[in-house]
Amino acid sequence: xxxxxxxxxxxxxxxxxxxxxxxxxxxxxxxxxxxxxxxxxxxxxxxxxxxxxxxxxxxxxxxxxxxxxxxxxxxxxxxxxxxxxxxxxxxxxxxxxxxxxxxxxxxxxxxxxxxxxxxxxxxxxxxxxxxxxxxxxxxxxxxxxxxxxxxxxxxxxxxxxxxxxxxxxxxxxxxxxxxxxxxxxxxxxxxxxxxxxxxxxxxxxxxxxxxxxxxxxxxxxxxxxxxxxxxxxxxxxxxxxxxxxxxxxxxxxxxxxxxxxxxxxxxxxxxxxxxxxxxxxxxxxxxxxxxxxxxxxxxxxxxxxxxxxxxxxxxxxxxxxxxxxxxxxxxxxxxxxxxxxxxxxxxxxxxxxxxxxxxxxxxxxxxxxxxxxxxxxxxxxxxxxxxxxxxxxxxxxxxxxxxxxxxxxxxxxxxxxxxxxx
Amino acid sequence: xxxxxxxxxxxxxxxxxxxxxxxxxxxxxxxxxxxxxxxxxxxxxxxxxxxxxxxxxxxxxxxxxxxxxxxxxxxxxxxxxxxxxxxxx
Numbered sequence: 104x105x106x107x108x109x110x111x112x113x114x115x116x117x118x119x120x121x122x123x124x125x126x127x128x129x130x131x132x133x134x135x136x137x138x139x140x141x142x143x144x145x146x147x148x149x150x151x152x153x154x155x156x157x158x159x160x161x162x163x164x165x166x167x168x169x170x171x172x173x174x175x176x177x178x179x180x181x182x183x184x185x186x187x188x189x190x191x192x193x194x195x196x197x198x199x200x201x202x203x204x205x206x207x208x209x210x211x212x213x214x215x216x217x218x219x220x221x222x223x224x225x226x227x228x229x230x231x232x233x234x235x236x237x238x239x240x241x242x243x244x245x246x247x248x249x250x251x252x253x254x255x256x257x258x259x260x261x262x263x264x265x266x267x268x269x270x271x272x273x274x275x276x277x278x279x280x281x282x283x284x285x286x287x288x289x290x291x292x293x294x295x296x297x298x299x300x301x302x303x304x305x306x307x308x309x310x311x312x313x314x315x316x317x318x319x320x321x322x323x324x325x326x327x328x329x330x331x332x333x334x335x336x337x338x339x340x341x342x343x344x345x346x347x348x349x350x351x352x353x354x355x356x357x358x359x360x361x362x363x364x365x366x367x368x369x370x371x372x373x374x375x376x377x378x379x380x381x382x383x384x385x386x387x388x389x390x391x392x393x394x395x396x397x398x399x400x401x402x403x404x405x406x407x408x409x410x411x412x413x414x415x416x417x418x419x420x421x422x423x424x425x426x427x428x429x430x431x432x433x434x435x436x437x438x439x440x441x442x443x444x445x446x447x448x449x450x451x452x453x454x455x456x457x458x459x460x461x462x463x464x465x466x467x468x469x470x471x472x473x474x475x476x477x478x479x480x481x482x483x484x485x486x487x488x489x490x491x492x493x494x495x496x497x498x499x500x501x502x503x504x505x506x507x508x509x510x511x512x513x514x515x516x517x518x519x520x521x522x523x524x525x
Numbered sequence: 526x527x528x529x530x531x532x533x534x535x536x537x538x539x540x541x542x543x544x545x546x547x548x549x550x551x552x553x554x555x556x557x558x559x560x561x562x563x564x565x566x567x568x569x570x571x572x573x574x575x576x577x578x579x580x581x582x583x584x585x586x587x588x589x590x591x592x593x594x595x596x597x598x599x600x601x602x603x604x605x606x607x608x609x610x611x612x613x614x
Contacts, residue, residue, distance in 0.1 A: 169544065170544055237570055238571050
């Protein structure tokens, strides 16, 4: 007998809102978190915009001791810690514990350590001053830095795993946490992901010519998924976190339940059949979505809302085609679909977790957030699905089942199925 | 620099690495960095680096190994300061 898994806590550091109340307000009202970045102009980037959270570093003292804070430089770690600890508190639990919490684990993903922070390391080593680096570099340079800080603060004693699957990282982390609970390995998993797109990572994307460059003077209009004028994505930073619990375990402590995770799937298109390092194999995407439905025992007709990957590149219309083929739904029969990236840009590793927080909130509060900047839907998309499937204003509606997917470099896919808790 | 002066400055070096600020104000030669001040052993390296900067000295591996309590920290630092003064003479 496999277990049912529910979401009992949420935390978010998003470009358009930090903390659930602020983020909920922003996504209901279509508030953009995209800003002009003067530094990127100085650096001669083509895209000079970013979804950057209004994160106040000093507030970290609410989460960790001043000794830990002293010497913390990794922005990705800071975002992940704040989101994870907010989710923990939101689920009604204390931070402090003497015994490890053997029943609780953590799967939290990220891409790379904060390269801006690592720059100091590179300079010192090249300057023959390695001796002056101190004790705090390694823990922040290691990929498992984020999970180490989170699990250490909360005394998590079950599986503690850092995953990395490019833009599919966040949804994959949640899926892994779900699977451990479902199969009885853990009672509770703190899941999510964090990303800080520093100038060096940003520059590398800029060089690939995949970023939005025509809207530098109009930051809030720059992220335009599914529109004819979509001309690349806007990099975003932040973190999202979900506390997942085995249903009976959550009920036993009277936890509030936001939604249920019905199932999901993670696969790869193998960089075959049109799939490459940067492009998705459609067959892999379709299999991923269909396997997610099968594992959730959900019929495609039951999907009320798709939270797409939809980054605002030319892959958007192919993604819509893949969803349509996977669900065998087209035209006006297609579900509602939205892209949070229209408001916050593409948060890479953090995209899946922040978007999952949004998906869960849309179920918990029964609404569909708008796609902003969709004044000119791409005809390649409206040829496939009805225009009413693309909400441009917030819709109050009964939302029972949401499909959330992300597709990443390396031809990796992850799809989650969330449901209202009944 | 007298031992009392070094001790005063040393409190500032220790401060970021201990949450026990009250005890920090009343430390003496016998105060153990790890046992009493609850300083994480990995942070001893940071304290050595900060002390090197503060007193403009170099603390080698052998000397660093001796820095277990406040008294031995002062011993090492004053010895290194004196060595430096000899070199400059």
